[in-house]
Amino acid sequence: xxxxxxxxxxxxxxxxxxxxxxxxxxxxxxxxxxxxxxxxxxxxxxxxxxxxxxxxxxxxxxxxxxxxxxxxxxxxxxxxxxxxxxxxxxxxxxxxxxxxxxxxxxxxxxxxxxxxxxxxxxxxxxxxxxxxxxxxxxxxxxxxxxxxxx
Numbered sequence: 510x511x512x513x514x515x516x517x518x519x520x521x522x523x524x525x526x527x528x529x530x531x532x533x534x535x536x537x538x539x540x541x542x543x544x545x546x547x548x549x550x551x552x553x554x555x556x557x558x559x560x561x562x563x564x565x566x567x568x569x570x571x572x573x574x575x576x577x578x579x580x581x582x583x584x585x586x587x588x589x590x591x592x593x594x595x596x597x598x599x600x601x602x603x604x605x606x607x608x609x610x611x612x613x614x615x616x617x618x619x620x621x622x623x624x625x626x627x628x629x630x631x632x633x634x635x636x637x638x639x640x641x642x643x644x645x646x647x648x649x650x651x652x653x654x655x656x657x658x659x
Contacts, residue, residue, distance in 0.1 A: 542643040546596075548576050549642065553596035553630035556652055557581070560628075566590065570597050578614055584622075589623035592655065599639045603631035603651045615658045628657040 511567035544552070554573055561568070561583055567644030569589075570582035593614055599604050606627045618625040634640040642648045 512560060514613055521592045522523050542645075543545075544644055547575055548644075549596040549598070550594070550634055552632060552648075553628075554582055554594050554644070556630050556650060557592065557594045557628040560652070560654065561592065579618075589618075589621055590626060590629055591618040591621075591628045594628045594630065596632055599631070599633050601631070603629035604656065605629070605655070611658045625658040627658060628652070628655050 521577045524527075543611065551573055554571075558568075558571070558581065558590045559580060564585070565583075566583040566585045568581060568583050572580055573626060578593050579591040580594040581590070583590045583592065591614060593606075595603075595606065611627060613624070615625045629652070631638075631649075632642050633647050634642060634649075635647035638651075
């Protein structure tokens, strides 16, 4: 007859270990569901692109790669426009941009007699703007349109 060994689980120890691991497990699970930086950038570009289209802009060039500027080169009323798109998350302000960087873009646009615009898009979870956007979930948008760089 085989020997039967009994195993006892001390409940308090198990609960303590589980409670210690729970935050780490939740963090790891939530990380896999969050949109990547590139996905957030693409989402912001879609939002701005639809706005530009609705305003009658004609797209001459679209660049969706991160840190590759401008994102949109567009024509409206026979005037060339360079549009820089940035996706930002809380606590960053979607309307705030780096003035030194934008001056560099403005100088480049001036060579083509183009106007320069900044389009900041704040993105967060629908139920809590302070939380990141998750794949397949609703989201909140803070977008106040184009800001011309003079």
